[in-house]
Amino acid sequence: MEKIVVVGASLAGLRAVQALRREGFAGEVTLIGAEPHDPYNRPPLSKSFLRGDDDAVLPGAEELDGRWLRGRTAVRLDTVDKMVAVDDGTVMPYDGLVIATGARPRRLAEHPAGVHTLRTLEDALALRTALAERQQRVVVVGGGFIGGEFASTARSLGHAVTVVDSAPLPMLAALGADTARWLGAHHRRNGVELVSGVRVTGFHGTSQLAGVRLADGKVIPADLVVAGMGVVPNTEWLDGSGLTVDNGVVCEPTLHARGTHDIVAAGDVARWPHRLFGNTLVRVEHWANANDQGAAAALNLLAGPEHATPFADVPSFATNVHGARIQIAGLPQLAEEAKLVTGTFEDDQFSVGFTADGLLVGAVAVNSPRDFVRLKRGVAAGNPLEL
Ligand SMILES: Cc1cc2nc3c(=O)[nH]c(=O)nc-3n(C[C@H](O)[C@H](O)[C@H](O)COP(=O)(O)OP(=O)(O)OC[C@H]3O[C@@H](n4cnc5c(N)ncnc54)[C@H](O)[C@@H]3O)c2cc1C
Structure with missing residues (x-):
């Protein structure tokens, strides 16, 4: 070659x-x-x-x-x-x-001024400027990892934040129901308004963005929208x-x-x-x-x-939301069963193992890096879940 x-x-x-x-x-x-x-x-x-x-x-x-x-x-x-x-x-x-x-980023059908996506340096600079300019009423469309991280950062800067997610719980597929429920509560405890199970259908405002229209007819007032829809x-x-x-x-x-x-x-x-x-x-x-x-x-x-060698690394990912470190390994979405392995949801510190046919296919850990490493190894080896 x-x-x-x-x-x-x-x-x-x-x-x-x-x-x-x-x-x-x-x-x-x-x-x-x-x-x-x-x-x-x-x-x-x-x-x-x-x-x-x-x-x-x-x-x-x-x-x-x-x-x-x-x-x-x-x-x-x-x-x-x-x-x-x-x-x-x-x-x-x-x-x-x-x-x-x-x-x-996937874009909404309408994309008026004031509606942003976040992928490039230019996107981030535009959002940084908008957040620094004045207090914003922020609406984040999509409660996935980009939406969740942006919501968390905007809250830490003192902005009012609403997250609208069409799924019943944020990051449901990636985290499983129990951790997604914890994440929803974690957003709310940190001052994010979470509107779940409803889709965004369009925007209000003519020359300037004034709000986000939902499928149920409600309008959420907004100055700044971030579309984090995958x-x-x-x-x-x-x-x-x-x-x-x-x-x-x-x-x-x-x-x-x-x-x-x-x-x-x-x-x-x-x-x-x-x-x-x-x-x-x-x-x-x-x-x-x-x-x-x-x-x-x-x-x-x-x-x-x-x-050539087949590529078979365990997919692995970490995100920080309102100070909590969330780590995901493997493919929890393939699981038939999920079990709490360590910690408690109430203490914001826990790990969950996900199994299919009795073998580990995924792991999620919140503020538990050691347990995460152990579980991730188990996913790589295709071990059964040991509690
Ligand atoms: C805001 C943000 C936060 C993130 N945070 C995390 C995180 O905390 N943890 C984590 O694990 N992952 C995170 N990610 C995901 C991670 O950044 C991506 O997985 C990673 O960037 C993928 O790299 P890539 O090289 O495959 O693709 P990309 O980074 O998308 O790069 C592809 C490049 O190809 C260029 N390109 C596209 N089409 C063409 C073409 N036809 N000709 C020439 N060039 C082209 C694009 O312009 C781009 O520069 C985050 C992503 C974003 C956007």
């Missing part, structure tokens, strides 16, 4: 380039990235960055060893002639391709390429795009059969996954499908 093209210059793309060089790949590496910035870390954008801390540095980003098409978007992939077409008319030939184009993978540029795209780039266990030997995918855009979970196709939208998978995919690209 002499020419490798990496599309997407964020966490997964950066880790892929670094791994190629670490492995001794001396050929040409070209990185195509739609954003104009050096790769940066997104996790601070919903937390410290909104409070005025500028640090979103992604270690290693300063020493990218490759040709870098910055602020350029890949618009088409030709897998027959092995070329990526770029929006400025450039065509980049490749022998090997890494797809790391991540995901973007993400969609950035795959449109792959239309017509022949790759299998279905809620992400569908891959083999080794992260090779299904049916190919010279294309891999990594990070938020990749969907692959996970060996630990009965080869269920999973797409993981977390930092550690993009970080580890970017490198793993690049090494598998160099190794070729026959010598």
Whole structure:
């Protein structure tokens, strides 16, 4: 292999380039990235960055060893002639391709001024400015991890916050019912108004946002809205390429795009059969996954499908909401049963194990890092739950 093209210059793309060089790949590496910035870390954008801390540095980003098409978007992939077409008319030939184009926020049908999403540095700067300008009546649409973190940060800055979630409890699928109930109560105890089980249908206000309209006819007054309704993978540029795209780039266990030997995918855009979970196709939208998978995919690209290693790290994620550290491992949503393992919900310190066929498939821990590590190991080993 002499020419490798990496599309997407964020966490997964950066880790892929670094791994190629670490492995001794001396050929040409070209990185195509739609954003104009050096790769940066997104996790601070919903937390410290909104409070005025500028640090979103992604270690290693300063020493990218490759040709870098910055602020350029890949618009088409030709897998027959092995070329990526770029929006400025450039065509980049490749022998090997890494797809790391991540995901973007799902948007509401209407998107008037005052309604924000939170994915990029620009998004975070706009929100930081709005929060610093004056007291805001904030409505967060969606009680997932981005919505929850934003709500928590906005409350800590003294703003009035309402979270509207169409599910009956926040983060129900990811956390299971008991922990989601705890999270709802935790939001309320910290001054967040939580409106559950109802959808947002539109907005009030003509020149200026005045409120959020709900499916039950109610209107919640709002100056600032953050839509945190999940993400969609950035795959449109792959239309017509022949790759299998279905809620992400569908891959083999080794992260090779299904049916190919010279294309891999990594990070938020990749969907692959996970060996630990009965080869269920999973797409993981977390930092550690993009970080580890970017490198793993690049090494598998160099190794070729026959010598590649299946990617089977336990998905793992942490979030901070109103001072509580919530950690999730595995896929709790696959569980048939959930059991409290340590602590109590009342003390805001506990861990829960999730099982399917009697074996651990997921774990959630709140303010219990040691118990989390133990349970995560159990998920990796597919152990039964020991109480
Ligand atoms: C506000 C926020 C907070 C978060 N907090 C946490 C957290 O606390 N913990 C955690 O585990 N995870 C967190 N995450 C998730 C984590 O940041 C992502 O999982 C991670 O960024 C995924 O990296 P990626 O490289 O796969 O994709 P991305 O970071 O989405 O990067 C993809 C890049 O590809 C570019 N691109 C897209 N299409 C094209 C194209 N056609 N051509 C060229 N370039 C293209 C995009 O512009 C982007 O720069 C957070 C995310 C956000 C937004």
